[in-house]
Amino acid sequence: MNDIKNAVSRYIDSQRDKMTEDLRTLVKIPSVIGETKLGMPFGEEPAKVLSAALNICRNAGLFIRNFDNYVGTVDLDWGAEPALGILCHLDIVPAGSGWTYPPFDITEDAGRLYGRGTIDNKGPAIAALYALKAIQALNIRLSENVRLIFGTNEENGSCDLAYYRSKEELPPMLFTPDCSYPVINTEKGVLRLGIDGNVSVPSSGMIIHKIEGGNAVNAVPDFCGALVSGVSPEEIMNCAAKLGSDISAEVHPSYNLQRIIIKGRGAHASLPENGSNAVTAMLKLLSSLSGGYAEIKALSRLYPFGETDGYSLDISCADDISGGLTAVLSMIEFDGFRIEAKSDVRFPVCRTSEEIINTLYLLCGDNNLRLSVHYSSEPHHVPESSEFIRTLLSVYEDFTGKSGYCISTGGSSYVHNTENGVAFGAEFPGYENNAHGPDESISVENLLLNAKIFANTIIRICGKEQD
Ligand SMILES: [Zn+2]
Known part of the structure; x- marks a missing residue:
């Protein structure tokens, strides 16, 4: 297992520049909610960013589907129901004022990538995508499928997810890297x-x-x-x-x-x-x-x-x-x-x-x-004792050396109205990334660390016994 973990880490580290460039592609599209147009429920820019993200995935040889520009999905294994889902969103809040860096581009400064959406939530989406790419590139065998779900309406009511759920069932295990580590399993009504x-x-x-x-x-x-x-x-x-x-x-x-x-x-x-x-x-x-x-x-x-x-x-x-x-x-x-x-x-x-x-x-x-x-909305709670949460916490501990624990919040996350969804990442305790504010950023180190954590989570949950 350690061999696989090391190989994943080496692969992710080797993709640093490509990840930055793919993130730049997404950040350059100002995917704030706009006027509804035919086939574009949340306006042109959210549809455009979804198509850009799915393009990156298609070029990587992953299996993509576009659910009428509400949601896009990316599967490692075509045709198999996913055991695990990773839910990210590609829409953003407006830039607002007070920026030192251009909000709709990536500026790297002192180990950090600045731009609207770098932490909320385009950066974590890229980290999740490279987690899938690592498993594919290293030919790591999985016994179950994993699915990335890219939404485009998280910032304005999550109608994207409601639409998706009217077409497809959510995977039995689901996490969103749209909050912070370790794991948020309880949200008030x-x-x-x-x-x-x-x-x-x-x-x-x-x-x-x-x-x-x-x-x-x-x-x-x-x-x-x-x-x-x-x-x-x-x-x-x-x-x-x-x-x-x-x-x-x-x-x-x-x-x-x-x-x-x-x-x-x-x-x-x-x-x-x-x-x-x-x-x-x-x-x-x-x-x-x-x-x-x-x-x-x-x-x-x-x-x-x-x-x-x-x-x-x-x-x-x-x-x-x-x-x-x-x-x-x-x-x-x-x-x-x-x-x-x-x-x-x-x-x-x-x-x-x-x-x-x-x-x-x-x-x-x-x-x-x-x-x-x-x-x-009613309160949301996934028991801490579940195998799923224990696995998430154990991967977190493994990569950070810190002890994992569950958090309750008064906030409502992307998975609030789902059955078994929890928030896992992408912010690490003690880091300020300024989501929704000026000069939003993610450190390169944490972008890579997220990808490694996601890849190892997938392997732990969907993987075959490998050694
Ligand atoms: Zn978000």
Whole structure:
């Protein structure tokens, strides 16, 4: 077995330049979602990058199929059902600003390859492809087939995978190198909720003309603004001082109106404790100022500033497998009469979406608010004791010398809605690759290491007893 491992490593190392050039081919195509065209469900560029990747595979003598430009597959062995699948995606998020290097090319600098998609997820796709090429080039005998699955819509709802699953079954063992090592086997359930209601405007005291905060349902909002009258700037600042040092508040008077601006700290909604919620801070401030506005006060009671575990919503819970529930009020709009808010809730495997929705539905109704469910997915969990996960962890340990373990996340990965899929790679703990940000990169060393890990995983799972 060691002979094979060494031969794979030598082969992958010898392909360093070819891997870089193939990665460049993919990175040069700005495969951001575009307008749907005939035969191109996610626009021209995602279709183009899929065809480029499948071309590389065809030229390598691998068996390819294109599922109507949703998904492409690459098989080592034609005609046999795969025992193992490796799921990567070739679509990307837009470049955004702040780049030092050209986003749609590969620049090598100090052992790192820079460009959009190098880590998320074109680099890992190339590593997986070269894992197959290594097995083919070295004539390593497998008793079972392995299939690469290239998707083109991971960044915008994973409709690619839904389409593929309507045509083909997923392999019984499946991993995606679209997160980090060692293995992510548990993902919390996700709810995206709307909360709205008409507000009874009080006849005296402070009048709230407008509230606006947050710009993404899956983020802790770092900004909230409000426009009020019938209250002095001094009163506002006195109450704002009680909110603590984790946020900052300003008041800008103009005529008889006061514009209040609260700045907090943004964070991903799966890790709300890292943020400081400007919207719930604003609701707390306005509630402490006003005599009326029962619905705004209710919303502030349900989502108290500083609370992230859903305690006041009566849905707080936790288990050993996935940790605790998180609840974030992430967006609000109020025009003086009507509130529209959005909330992100992530819940552990011990609960179902139905249980949580039922509790919140009643709670909102009691407070003259209306709940709507915009998105819901159940928690995802693959037991750590499975042979598949034990093999993944053992290959990881073998190549890194570090101990392997399973991770639970509040995030949702590419395999969230699959039966047995887990995330395995491609980021190594302790490395920052800036996925989705400027100057996204992967180190050459880690690109090669990923390919070696994937090849050895395939051999361990699909291989014949060789020695
Ligand atoms: Zn990704």
